[in-house]
Amino acid sequence: MKVIIAEDYDELSKIAAQLIKEELDVKPALNLGLATGGTPLGTYKELIRLNKEGEIDFSQVKTFNLDEYVGLDSKHPSSYSYYMESILFRHINIKEENTHIPKGNTKNLEEECKAYDSYIERAGGIDLQILGIGSNGHIAFNEPADQQSLGTTIVNLTPSTIKDNSRFFERIEEVPTSAISMGIGSILKARKLLLLISGKSKREITKRLLELDYVTGQLPASFLLLHQDLTLIVDRDALGEN
Ligand code: PGA
Numbered sequence: 001m002k003v004i005i006a007e008d009y010d011e012l013s014k015i016a017a018q019l020i021k022e023e024l025d026v027k028p029a030l031n032l033g034l035a036t037g038g039t040p041l042g043t044y045k046e047l048i049r050l051n052k053e054g055e056i057d058f059s060q061v062k063t064f065n066l067d068e069y070v071g072l073d074s075k076h077p078s079s080y081s082y083y084m085e086s087i088l089f090r091h092i093n094i095k096e097e098n099t100h101i102p103k104g105n106t107k108n109l110e111e112e113c114k115a116y117d118s119y120i121e122r123a124g125g126i127d128l129q130i131l132g133i134g135s136n137g138h139i140a141f142n143e144p145a146d147q148q149s150l151g152t153t154i155v156n157l158t159p160s161t162i163k164d165n166s167r168f169f170e171r172i173e174e175v176p177t178s179a180i181s182m183g184i185g186s187i188l189k190a191r192k193l194l195l196l197i198s199g200k201s202k203r204e205i206t207k208r209l210l211e212l213d214y215v216t217g218q219l220p221a222s223f224l225l226l227h228q229d230l231t232l233i234v235d236r237d238a239l240g241e242n
Contacts, residue, residue, distance in 0.1 A: 001224075001225060001230045001231070001232055002230070002231045002232070003210075003231075003232045003234065004231065004232070004233045004234070005234060005235075005236065005239065006198075006233055006234065006235045006236070007235065007236060008235055008236065008237070009042055009198045009199070009235055009237070010042065011235070012042070012043075012196060012198050012233050012234075012235045013041075013042025013043045013045065013046050014042075014046055015233050016040075016042075016043040016046075016130070016194060016196055016233055017043050017046035017047050017050060019194060019231065019233075020032070020043070020047060020056075020128065020130075020194075021050060021055065021056050023127060023128050023192070024056050024057070024061070027127060028057060028059075028060045028061075029060040029061065029062070030060075030061050030062075030127050030128065031061075031062050031063075031064065031120075031123055031124060031125065031126050031127045031128075032061055032062070032063050032064070032126070032127065032128055032129075032130070033063070033064050033065075033066065033126040033128065033129030033130060033131075033187075033190055034063050034064065034065045034066070034084065034088075034130055035065070035066050035130045035131055035132050035140075035196075036065065036066070036067075036080045036083050036084065037132045037165075038132075039132035039196045039197070039198055039199075040130055040132060040196060041087065043130070043196065044087050044088045047088070047092065048088065048091040048092055051091070051092045051093060052091075057093065058092045058093050058094040059093050059094070059095065061094055061098060062098045062099075062100070062123055063084075063094065063098065063099045063100060064100045064120055064123075064126055064182075065080060065084060065099075065100065065101040065102065066129075066131070066140035066141075066181060066182050066187070067080065067102060067140045067141045067179050067180060067181040067182065068080045068081065068101055068102045068103065068104035068179065068180050069104050069175075069176040069178075069179050070104045070105075070109065070154065070176055070178040070179055070180060071104060071105060071176050071178075072104055072105060072176060073105050074101075074103075074105065078168050078169050078174070079104070080101055081101050084099065084101060100116075100119065100120075102116045102152060102180040102181075102182075103180070104176075104179065104180050109154050109180060110154075112152075112180060113151065113152040113153055113154065113180060114151070114152075116152045116180075116182070117151045117152045117182075117183075117186055120186070120189075125189055125190070125191065126189070126190035126191070127190070127191050127192065128190065128191070128192045128193075128194060129187060129190035129192070129193050129194065130194050130196065131187070131193060131194065131195045131196065131224070132195075132196055132197075133195065133197055133202065133205060133209070133221050134160075134161055134164065134205075135160065135164055135201055135202060135204070135205055136158060136160045136161065136205070137205050137208065137209070137218075137219040137220055137221045137222070138158075138161060138220050138221070139184065139187060139220045139221050139223070139224065140181040140182050140187060141155045141157065141161070141179040141180075141181035142155065142181055142183065142184050142187075142220040143155055143156070143157065143158045143161060143220070144158070144217065144218045144219060144220060145217050145218070146217045146218070147217055148183065148184040148185075148217045148220055148223065149181075149183035149184060149185065150183050150184070150185030150186070151183045151185055151186055152180065152181065152182050152183055152186055153180070153181060153183050154178055154179070154180055154181075155178060155179055155180075155181050156177060156178050157175070157176070157177055157178060157179060162175045162177065184220060184223045187223075187224075188223065188224075188226065188227055191229065192229045192230075192231070193224055193227050193229065193230045193231070194231050194233070195221070195224060195230065195231070195232045195233070196233050196234075197232065197233070197234045197235070197238045198234070198235045198237065198238055199235070199237050199238055200237050200238070200240075200242075202237075202238040203237075203238055203239075203240045205221070206234060206238045206239060206240075207240065209221055209222065209225075212225065
């Protein structure tokens with residue numbers, strides 16, 4: 001694992017966007033894996049700026065999101081479809097048909113899980129996957145558990161994730177209790193992984209991750225350590241140095 005230490009969130013976001021730019025420079029038709037949540041917001045802002053200034057071009061890029069809540073329509077303001085559209089997609093020159101987010105609102109979720117993995121495979125796999133980490137160590141919505149899924153799957157959210165994510169809903173009762181999520185195996189198939197960790201609320205999990213010398217389903221992020229091309233960008237708040 002390559003570790004880059006950023007002074008603060010702003011610097012972390014700029015470094016992440018720059019690394020994405022470098023990949024785009026080499027491969028304009030990049031298959032880019034995207035994450036939601038608070039952490040990538042600054043990175044997306046920076047990508048929008050670079051796109052508006054003509055530094056990067058998304059016209060050939062395909063995106064694949066990690067996860068979506070079960071039961072939320074794509075128009076629901078707390079859905080990840082809505083997040084991606086309002087935070088990033090509508091501000092850059094990406095083609096709508098090139099953006100992919102698992103459907104959490106379909107009748108046949110099992111079918112959707114299989115279809116999502118095979119769609120990624122047929123597109124040639126993900127070149128670069130952006131990742132955040134939950135305060136409980138989850139990656140995408142793969143929650144701590146003895147078994148971790150190889151493929152895209154339906155997961156039940158833990159009370160700690162529901163609490164963490166309730167800030168994106170009006171009331172905690174509105175947070176869905178399950179989600180469709182790329183599996184740990186699907187994520188490890190990406191050619192490069194970029195993990196972003198920022199803020200004091202991630203101190204404990206950052207320390208646990210950096211001190212690990214084994215992998216465990218109880219800390220899903222530990223599986224990322226098996227990947228040959230993992231870059232971690234972490235800020236000083238998350239490292240506990242501020
Ligand atoms: P956050 O979430 O970026 O909002 O902290 C990360 C995650 O839960 O994976």
